[in-house]
Amino acid sequence: MKKLIALLLSGAxxxxxxxxxxxxxxxxxxxxxxxxxxxYNWGEYIGEDVISNFEDMYGVTVVSEYFDSNEMMYTKLSAxxxxxxxxxxxxxxxxxxxxxxxxxxxxxxxxNIANLTEGVRNLDYDPGNTYSVPYFWGTVGLVYNKKxxxxxxxxxxxxxxxxxxxxxxxxxxxxxxxxxxxxxxxxLGYSMNTDNEDEINEAYKWLSEINETMExxxxxxxxxxxxxxxxxxxxxxxSGDAAFILSENPDIGFCEPKEGSxxxxxxxxxxxNAENPELAHEFINYILSYEASLDNSQTVGYASSNDExxxxxxxxxxxxxxxxxxxxxxxxDKDEIFHDNEVLRKKLSELWIKVKSx
Amino acid sequence: xxxxxxxxxxxxxxxxxxxxxxxxxxxIYAFTKEGNSVINIQFTLENxxxxxxxxxxxxxxxxxxxxxxxxxxICILLGYPLAYVTARMKPKSQIVMVxxxxxxxxxxxxxxxxxxxxxxxxxxxxxxxxxxxxxxPVQFLETGFAVILGMVYNFLPFMVLQIYNSLSKMDYSYIxxxxxxxxDRLHTFLRVTLPLSIPGVISGITxxxxxxxxxxxxxxxxxxxxYVLIGNVIENQFLTSGDWGFGSAISLxxxxxxxxxxxxxxxxxxxxxxxxxxx
Numbered sequence: 001m002k003k004l005i006a007l008l009l010s011g012a013x014x015x016x017x018x019x020x021x022x023x024x025x026x027x028x029x030x031x032x033x034x035x036x037x038x039x040y041n042w043g044e045y046i047g048e049d050v051i052s053n054f055e056d057m058y059g060v061t062v063v064s065e066y067f068d069s070n071e072m073m074y075t076k077l078s079a080x081x082x083x084x085x086x087x088x089x090x091x092x093x094x095x096x097x098x099x100x101x102x103x104x105x106x107x108x109x110x111x112n113i114a115n116l117t118e119g120v121r122n123l124d125y126d127p128g129n130t131y132s133v134p135y136f137w138g139t140v141g142l143v144y145n146k147k148x149x150x151x152x153x154x155x156x157x158x159x160x161x162x163x164x165x166x167x168x169x170x171x172x173x174x175x176x177x178x179x180x181x182x183x184x185x186x187x188l189g190y191s192m193n194t195d196n197e198d199e200i201n202e203a204y205k206w207l208s209e210i211n212e213t214m215e216x217x218x219x220x221x222x223x224x225x226x227x228x229x230x231x232x233x234x235x236x237x238x239s240g241d242a243a244f245i246l247s248e249n250p251d252i253g254f255c256e257p258k259e260g261s262x263x264x265x266x267x268x269x270x271x272x273n274a275e276n277p278e279l280a281h282e283f284i285n286y287i288l289s290y291e292a293s294l295d296n297s298q299t300v301g302y303a304s305s306n307d308e309x310x311x312x313x314x315x316x317x318x319x320x321x322x323x324x325x326x327x328x329x330x331x332x333d334k335d336e337i338f339h340d341n342e343v344l345r346k347k348l349s350e351l352w353i354k355v356k357s358x
Numbered sequence: 359x360x361x362x363x364x365x366x367x368x369x370x371x372x373x374x375x376x377x378x379x380x381x382x383x384x385x386i387y388a389f390t391k392e393g394n395s396v397i398n399i400q401f402t403l404e405n406x407x408x409x410x411x412x413x414x415x416x417x418x419x420x421x422x423x424x425x426x427x428x429x430x431x432i433c434i435l436l437g438y439p440l441a442y443v444t445a446r447m448k449p450k451s452q453i454v455m456v457x458x459x460x461x462x463x464x465x466x467x468x469x470x471x472x473x474x475x476x477x478x479x480x481x482x483x484x485x486x487x488x489x490x491x492x493x494x495p496v497q498f499l500e501t502g503f504a505v506i507l508g509m510v511y512n513f514l515p516f517m518v519l520q521i522y523n524s525l526s527k528m529d530y531s532y533i534x535x536x537x538x539x540x541x542d543r544l545h546t547f548l549r550v551t552l553p554l555s556i557p558g559v560i561s562g563i564t565x566x567x568x569x570x571x572x573x574x575x576x577x578x579x580x581x582x583x584x585y586v587l588i589g590n591v592i593e594n595q596f597l598t599s600g601d602w603g604f605g606s607a608i609s610l611x612x613x614x615x616x617x618x619x620x621x622x623x624x625x626x627x628x629x630x631x632x633x634x635x636x637x
Contacts, residue, residue, distance in 0.1 A: 069597065069598065071597050071598045071600065072597045075596065075600065169497065172582075175578075175583045177598070211584075215584075216582075216584075217500035217583065217584060218583025218584060219500075219582060219583060222475060222579065225475070226475075226479070226499075229479055229480065229481045229482075230480075230481070231479060231480045231481070231499070232480075345599075346601070349594065349598050349599040349601075350599070353414065353418075353586060353591055353594060354414045356583060356584065356586045357414055357417060357421075357586040357591075358414065358417075
């Protein structure tokens with residue numbers, strides 16, 4: 001819910017025109033003065049000075065709005081709201097491409113695309129970066145309080161530890177059907193992109209059983225503060241949030257379960273109805289620059305799509321040195337990318353309400 | 359006089375666009391589904407059938423009403439004495455008291471609710487205090503207690519102000535008359551003050567019950583998502599599943615239930631207040 005607070009605060013920031021200015025000597029870019037860019041991003045997902053530096057460089061105004069789920073963003077976009085740059089996740093980009101809601105990028109205007117790291121190149125929802133340029137990426141895993149949960153135990157049990165009654169009343173699940181069913185499918189050894197009815201029902205039972213026996217709490221962004229304060233012992237979180245939690249509380253550990261995970265990425269796209277696609281290209285290019293990517297990744301904790309930043313931050317001088325959650329696991333054959341699947345989407349959202357309200 | 363009448367037009371236009379049209383859209387969405395290539399939309403009762411055929415939604419509805427009723431009752435129990443004491447104070451102190459009741463509403467509800475997370479947290483203020491006495495840490499957050507606490511906290515001012523308003527407008531000579539006629543304080547309260555303040559209590563109930571029964575972010579923030587209320591289901595249908603038809607159907611069902619329960623409360627209101635009038 002920090003996102004919602006950020007959203008409220010952002011209103012105040014826009015009005016007062018402040019927002020931190022860490023820009024002593026930026027080189028100016030001519031030709032865009034006075035223009036406006038509408039940026040629709042996740043809450044708590046951008047560096048402190050990224051927006052204000054971009055505004056100073058180009059002499060433009062960036063209007064930021066925030067969403068807390070891909071579906072919320074989709075609903076607003078399809079209701080006709082106009083944005084210049086969005087940052088949806090992989091499966092949502094797949095859906096937006098399918099529904100012809102995005103415009104192809106002019107890669108000649110985005111030279112910084114050369115900075116992309118290996119892990120986010122040629123992703124199968126948009127192999128040639130025709131429509132999208134990665135922003136952050138990562139996996140989903142478990143953070144745990146090392147004082148109460150032995151590392152060997154969680155490594156050995158993987159997602160099944162969520163059913164271990166020793167930890168009853170002290171687990172957080174992520175309140176999104178996609179992520180929770182992912183853990184269930186993986187725990188049962190199925191693909192998270194299945195549309196086999198039996199497998200879905202089995203996953204539903206797996207989650208229901210947790211709901212009945214483990215008294216889990218379902219949270220989204222609150223999990224960050226709650227795990228920093230070690231409110232509970234185990235939580236399902238995105239790797240980037242985990243990196244942030246680990247950097248704030250050294251007692252917390254991160255485990256990428258052996259059963260596999262969701263290898264996800266969020267990427268910048270320009271919707272069909274964008275009013276200022278020229279500036280949008282400049283913005284995307286700017287985000288991929290070393291300075292902006294560094295600020296983003298340092299502030300938020302998610303793995304950068306910029307290769308140099310990724311290497312620097314995980315090196316000895318970097319902020320996330322020896323932070324087990326920062327660098328996403330790559331090349332593990334049980335990790336999967338989520339695909340858009342209308343049948344599965346509807347089914348899961350219906351079942352998720354049932355899981356939580358029984 | 360004509361010129362005064364036209365002053366209502368801005369409001370009428372406002373309400374047509376922001377209240378009447380959206381309501382109509384909800385009704386249309388609730389009763390239709392996407393049709394085939396020839397007809398775009400088709401009439402359907404599927405959305406309602408789905409709601410009533412699944413036990414889960416009924417349970418959610420039941421839980422929503424239970425929490426809303428509990429919130430309302432606690433608000434009356436806490437709010438009435440406060441309003442009563444306030445209304446008996448000197449005028450200057452009354453202003454201070456009303457001021458103190460309304461101060462929290464200056465801050466956005468969402469922010470205030472989020473603050474409760476910090477208070478109820480395992481390492482939060484409340485548990486640190488209890489820790490001094492060797493108690494705890496107690497799990498407050500993500501329980502039904504936290505949800506009801508959050509609701510009572512957010513909606514209590516509405517109850518207090520309504521009751522206070524009706525109590526402070528009361529003619530004090532009624533009470534003097536009652537004691538002249540030999541009624542003791544308890545009797546005066548039960549036979550005079552209480553009946554006269556019932557309209558305030560009723561409008562307080564309306565102002566507390568309605569937002570409580572449809573609230574979705576308090577259970578989400580403080581209940582750890584385990585307390586799925588009808589508001590959460592509606593939100594979910596619109597934002598996550600994208601099933602606007604079903605979401606609208608639930609909203610409509612809620613609206614009807616609320617209209618009926620308001621009608622009943624209004625009825626209850628009439629008898630005691632007319633009795634109070636006779637005194």
